Amino acid sequence: MDSESHQLHMFFIPFLAPGHMIPAVDMAKMFAMRGAQTTIITTPFNASLFSNTIQRCKNSGLDIDIKVLKFPCVEVGLPEGCENLDLITTPKDANREMVVKFCKGAAMLQEPLEQLLQELKPDCIVADVFLHWTFDAANKFGIPRLVFHGTGFFSLCGLECMRLYEPQKKVESDSEPFVVTNLPGDVKLTRKQLSDFIDQRIGGDFTQLLIECKASELKSYGVVVNSFYELEATYADYFRNVMGRKAWHIGPVSQCNRGTEEKAERGNEASIDEQECLKWLDSKKPKSVVYVSFGSTTNFAAAQLMEIAMGLEASGQQFIWVVRKKKNKEEKEDWLPEGFEKKMEGKGLIIRGWAPQMLILDHEAVGGFVTHCGWNSTLEGVTAGVPMVTWPLSAEQFLNEKFVTDVLKIGIVVGIQQSVKMLGNFVKRETIQKAVKEIMAGDRAHEMRKKAKALGEMAKTAVEKGGSSYTDLGDLIAELSLRRHSALN
Ligand code: UDP
Numbered sequence: 001m002d003s004e005s006h007q008l009h010m011f012f013i014p015f016l017a018p019g020h021m022i023p024a025v026d027m028a029k030m031f032a033m034r035g036a037q038t039t040i041i042t043t044p045f046n047a048s049l050f051s052n053t054i055q056r057c058k059n060s061g062l063d064i065d066i067k068v069l070k071f072p073c074v075e076v077g078l079p080e081g082c083e084n085l086d087l088i089t090t091p092k093d094a095n096r097e098m099v100v101k102f103c104k105g106a107a108m109l110q111e112p113l114e115q116l117l118q119e120l121k122p123d124c125i126v127a128d129v130f131l132h133w134t135f136d137a138a139n140k141f142g143i144p145r146l147v148f149h150g151t152g153f154f155s156l157c158g159l160e161c162m163r164l165y166e167p168q169k170k171v172e173s174d175s176e177p178f179v180v181t182n183l184p185g186d187v188k189l190t191r192k193q194l195s196d197f198i199d200q201r202i203g204g205d206f207t208q209l210l211i212e213c214k215a216s217e218l219k220s221y222g223v224v225v226n227s228f229y230e231l232e233a234t235y236a237d238y239f240r241n242v243m244g245r246k247a248w249h250i251g252p253v254s255q256c257n258r259g260t261e262e263k264a265e266r267g268n269e270a271s272i273d274e275q276e277c278l279k280w281l282d283s284k285k286p287k288s289v290v291y292v293s294f295g296s297t298t299n300f301a302a303a304q305l306m307e308i309a310m311g312l313e314a315s316g317q318q319f320i321w322v323v324r325k326k327k328n329k330e331e332k333e334d335w336l337p338e339g340f341e342k343k344m345e346g347k348g349l350i351i352r353g354w355a356p357q358m359l360i361l362d363h364e365a366v367g368g369f370v371t372h373c374g375w376n377s378t379l380e381g382v383t384a385g386v387p388m389v390t391w392p393l394s395a396e397q398f399l400n401e402k403f404v405t406d407v408l409k410i411g412i413v414v415g416i417q418q419s420v421k422m423l424g425n426f427v428k429r430e431t432i433q434k435a436v437k438e439i440m441a442g443d444r445a446h447e448m449r450k451k452a453k454a455l456g457e458m459a460k461t462a463v464e465k466g467g468s469s470y471t472d473l474g475d476l477i478a479e480l481s482l483r484r485h486s487a488l489n
Contacts (some may be wrong), residue, residue, distance in 0.1 A: 019295065030250065030256045126146045157239050215244055249468065300335075312436065319488070369384075414435045
């Protein structure tokens with residue numbers, strides 16, 4: 001443990017969704033591993049998801065803690081106990097209303113947060129981009145706020161270019177491609193691929209929320225990014241030097257999880273016994289299994305799941321496929337062909353619910369990843385050194401897809417043309433079969449695998465002593481320590 005932090009005290013305040021909480025907890029661990037005192041602020045249900053992780057950290061001597069604030073579900077029109085976006089069962093296109101409700105509920109935590117700030121006097125807070133009010137709360141006590149977006153530099157720059165220059169408004173139709181103005185690399189998108197996060201035509205509460213988030217972000221002390229310099233140097237430089245933003249890259253933050261148990265319990269309790277999962281993977285040849293997962297909140301319709309099943313079978317590849325459905329013995333599973341699992345025994349493994357993703361991706365048997373391009377999954381795929389089939393759904397995932405396929409050149413598109421907020425996305429089995437085969441055994445597979453492997457090695461080096469992310473985190477800690485020192489004297 002370094003002593004460079006002089007017991008700097010950091011608060012981490014994640015948004016209530018797995019894709020935001022998981023990297024925030026990792027970040028808290030990383031700061032603690034460098035000698036800081038860290039406190040994660042969350043709600044009772046979310047705290048329970050991480051209690052094992054935190055206890056393990058404490059047992060190993062890290063100064064890390066959780067403070068729990070009651071989340072006002074009912075007051076904002078959410079069911080009792082609904083404290084995480086993962087628990088929402090409404091269709092994906094209703095998500096923005098849910099995000100608004102979650103944000104309204106979270107904003108009601110400003111007063112209890114201020115009490116904690118007053119009592120514990122942290123030196124800095126790292127708060128999610130959606131929690132815009134945390135700036136005011138921290139500012140009252142002269143505490144700097146760092147913003148965490150949960151995505152990489154490429155997408156941060158792309159989103160900012162679209163906000164500032166609005167190239168999406170200069171095309172005639174939703175399907176006419178436009179070039180993202182000023183973003184290095186001639187990146188093309190269509191309006192159909194823009195999620196609500198960019199498409200300000202939505203209006204109403206959601207757009208208002210985004211405006212408030214942006215205003216508070218711009219007043220904040222800086223941005224912490226879960227990425228590493230070598231992965232996207234052009235865009236890290238663009239963000240800092242052209243967009244003039246203060247930013248630290250400290251990722252891949254997932255790399256603070258080293259042991260099997262740590263990896264297995266990351267984010268939630270896995271629905272499969274970790275040893276059973278490892279045994280299955282151990283029985284496979286290196287790079288012979290494709291891992292298929294669409295993140296923490298995607299619920300596909302039965303017809304699409306059926307198509308995925310058929311596509312995977314037809315690809316002839318071995319697979320682990322994560323489906324966000326709980327098995328109910330009485331209920332017939334209408335999303336799976338009759339006898340599918342029996343037929344696929346030994347060849348394909350379906351995990352219903354939560355998969356130990358890090359453990360799986362890091363296993364040498366895994367040679368490809370079908371992903372929805374959430375940034376955490378994308379970066380975890382890069383770190384594991386596996387090529388990807390990109391199947392973006394919403395948020396900034398279409399930008400992440402461009403990054404993987406056009407910039408890094410370690411992936412192929414499955415061919416999604418529009419964000420899920422629009423109806424009509426359906427990927428046919430033949431397309432899935434072709435993409436999976438190509439990533440695992442096609443003409444370009446070897447070249448992509450070589451590139452992916454090199455990036456994976458760079459990712460791991462970045463967080464080792466002397467690596468780019470290790471150094472940037474050290475610089476951030478030193479800057480905050482200096483600030484603390486000046487405030488005390
Ligand atoms: N994850 C996991 N098991 C699952 C589903 C997701 O461990 O069954 C983790 C995954 O490793 C990643 C996060 O949850 O760290 C999902 O974040 P991402 O940004 O990829 O997508 P989101 O869920 O936010 O759409």
